[in-house]
Amino acid sequence: xxxxxxxxxxxxxxxxxxxxxxxxxxxxxxxxxxxxxxxxxxxxxxxxxxxxxxxxxxxxxxxxxxxxxxxxxxxxxxxxxxxxxxxxxxxxxxxxxxxxxxxxxxxxxxxxx
Amino acid sequence: xxxxxxxxxxxxxxxxxxxxxxxxxxxxxxxxxxxxxxxxxxxxxxxxxxxxxxxxxxxxxxxxxxxxxxxxxxxxxxxxxxxxxxxxxxxxxxxxxxxxxxxxxxxxxxxxx
Numbered sequence: 001x002x003x004x005x006x007x008x009x010x011x012x013x014x015x016x017x018x019x020x021x022x023x024x025x026x027x028x029x030x031x032x033x034x035x036x037x038x039x040x041x042x043x044x045x046x047x048x049x050x051x052x053x054x055x056x057x058x059x060x061x062x063x064x065x066x067x068x069x070x071x072x073x074x075x076x077x078x079x080x081x082x083x084x085x086x087x088x089x090x091x092x093x094x095x096x097x098x099x100x101x102x103x104x105x106x107x108x109x110x111x112x113x
Numbered sequence: 114x115x116x117x118x119x120x121x122x123x124x125x126x127x128x129x130x131x132x133x134x135x136x137x138x139x140x141x142x143x144x145x146x147x148x149x150x151x152x153x154x155x156x157x158x159x160x161x162x163x164x165x166x167x168x169x170x171x172x173x174x175x176x177x178x179x180x181x182x183x184x185x186x187x188x189x190x191x192x193x194x195x196x197x198x199x200x201x202x203x204x205x206x207x208x209x210x211x212x213x214x215x216x217x218x219x220x221x222x223x224x225x226x
Contacts, residue, residue: 043203044156044217046216091156100171103148
């Protein structure tokens with residue numbers, strides 16, 4: 001059972017455009033929703049994260065929008081740059097004594113110059 | 114750099130041979146994780162540890178075992194490697210209790226012929 005569904009699988013955007021990646025989850029116990037960025041040959045790195053008590057979080061050009069009732073969250077990259085080209089993973093986690101994250105399958109973003 | 118070292122970084126082995134991957138951290142953190150990354154599957158949790166000698170299974174634990182005899186080291190063992198275990202393996206650590214903020218190593222690429 002795939003608990004976090006991510007779309008699209010790949011995305012091509014022109015420099016300066018907006019990149020949008022969407023995720024949907026099923027488990028209502030999830031209370032932490034991070035996005036990870038991964039460059040080729042490197043491990044994923046935390047980009048931005050949100051908890052369900054807010055509907056939006058912005059850090060620089062990166063924004064997470066969260067819709068609790070729809071069980072969906074999305075990553076928006078404003079003014080996309082070629083250096084943003086990477087694979088992006090959404091994830092969801094539930095609290096407790098043994099914290100674990102469930103990841104989406106990833107989106108390969110290519111920003112053309 | 115979160116003080117995580119994975120070894121070996123690359124390994125080619127034959128079906129049926131045992132393989133051990135090592136994750137070493139210098140940060141003395143309690144939580145450690147092993148994920149595998151495969152095209153089309155994203156990141157999937159194999160095993161995790163919440164303390165010395167305290168480990169538990171993730172979603173794809175069959176064919177893998179782990180050990181943690183010291184805080185700084187988390188070993189992943191494939192007792193008898195199969196071609197389906199060809200993958201990139203990532204170790205991660207969690208800095209804080211009850212959060213999903215993971216810091217990943219640079220990965221170990223394993224090829225099973």
